[in-house]
Amino acid sequence: MKIGMNLLSIIPGHHAGIYAHSRNLLHELTKIEHEHEIILFTNKEGYENLKVPEEYGQVKLPISGHSREQRLLAEQIFLPMYAAREGIDVLHSVDYLAPIMAPFSTTATIHDMNYQRVPEGFSWLKQTAMKTLVPLSATSADTVFTVSEFSKREILDLIDIESEKVQVVPNALPDTLIETSPTFPSELTSVRNSKYLLYVGTTHPHKNTTALIEAVAQIDPVPPLVVCGPKRSDADAVERLAVEKGVSDQVYLPGYVEDTELAGLYEGAAAYVQPSLYEGFGMPLLEAMYFETPVVASDVAAIPEVAGGAAVYFDPYDSTDIADKISRVMDDEELREELVDQGRQRLNKYSWEDSAHKLIHHLEQLR
Template identity: 35%
Template sequence: LGQIDRRNSYRLYCNQVPRSLPPLPASFVLRPIPLRRVWSHGRLSLEMALHPPDLLFVPAHALPIVPPRRSVVTIHDLGFMHHPEAHTRGQNIYYRLFTRLSARRATHIIAISEATKRDLQHFYGTPSDKITVIYHGVHQRFQPIADPAVLAWTQQRYNITAPYLLFVSTVQPRKNVARLIEAVAEARRIVGAQMPHLVLAGKPGWLTEQIERRADELGVADYVHFIGYVHDEDLPALLSGAVAYVAPSLYEGFGMTVLEAQACGTPVLASNVSSLPEVVGDAGLLVDPYDVSAIRDAIVRLAQDAELRANLRERGLRHAASWTWERTARQTLAVLEAVGQP
């Protein structure tokens, strides 16, 4: 927004100034409001009551309890409605209460996918004309990396052996990792010694230990590698070096890493549910995430068919090229200006 908007002024509310914050244009003013707890619904609400802006934009789910007269909120997903077991009791109470409240009280809603828009209409009865779908973009650092030295250094850093399939996310049941491991075990029996290893990158989540035990039970612990958190700067190289990126999730509000994989020229295998078909488009393989055989067959195709991988690589690069943060910013600005008109 700072790069494209020369008409409006912005006040950025924050608990504390982020160290990584880049230089801001003159039209942007920081407004730190220090408070360790109850920031959004306490201190920010007080700020809205005492010094309301013309329009408040909240890019993450929950408006303050006391919003100004005009407000826009971005709701990323309603995963807690589909999979409440993936959250604690306290999280479910908070998300259900404040997401519904925000959807009702906001002047307008930005949804990050058509799937999220449908959920808002289904669960909350939100009118269609109150919701605008604006997709995310891909950071410029996600580009194909072909330098063998960079790929080898990154793989060595995380103790990875090529060839490999890559999964990036918190390791938890909603991500469908157990079925993915089962599919890899079955695919290994078909592909044999040329079967790519499965690399799971992401911090441990709910029931991670149970998921790890599943690899042992299936006899593929030597083919499944839990490498933990990956630094942002290493992700393009890990994606570029993978045979394919696999995202068999049971639910996603968007699925950012799928798009990042395509931008790196990595073939994508993803679920055919929630937002993932929107993000993948016709540039990846889509499967039923509940069908282990379907996941297995897609993995076998990707492991054995170099022509298919090359085709998906080219289609993915073309598809991801139009998903830019500038497009996201321009569409967001259009919504903000429309809602902010007197």
């Protein structure tokens, strides 16, 4: 069977969670036993920069991964033609959207329903496109994949499809962090020997970093907070709030950092905090557990499903509760040791090998 992988939206270093999901599954598929030929369909940037296993064929479509309009047009019109020309039997799309009409079987991974549940972080145009095309992709696809039981429930609640059509293929620990040698970012040496807090992700509204700033301002003494991830326009609001709350000298936004530095930040943190209002999975939770960093997290969405008993939970809408739970984890050494131990056990629940087997199994049903 010829399996096509739709990677038209993927650019290394962008869309971190979806890129990590795709990269790790693709690498794991080279290790498990199957007899299928896999061909990747990429944009111009992906074709030049994706470090893909040599076992895969690769077809470049003449579009930029930075252009949403080009991606949407190519996905619905040109990708089916390119894939048909390659003799594809089933095309798997990794980023929500699949061709709605195609002369072969199609599947798509819908990671969450954030564009519906927390639309504040999306432009009107993107919201409209997602609200139109995601349901069409899901209903026309032969199988829909997602990354957690929570996201499966969300999909079934918001899209009119059968439960049996939605299959859970979970994320796991990104291999780039396992394989790296940790270093500490030189621009953050002032916090290296302190009991600092770490958050990894964007500053989109649903990530709730403003509530985290408000919580940190209530802790005495105020701990340093490192907010690590791609800087976007909404980062300005986070920085303004830090100034307003009088904690700007303790809040650091270094932006995107390389894996080696991210590993160093995880290793040195007193606690990892996940304040999100909405997550379809939350890979940083597993990353923190791998580096034996205690986790404090929201009690909503997929977060409790992923972290289980390896986290202390707070109400993300209550900054005082966030502050109290952070303080408790920072001050209680016995609790910290228990969380680290629970984290080691929790990591065993998630495996890219298992997820790759599940993906191939369900794709094989479509031959």
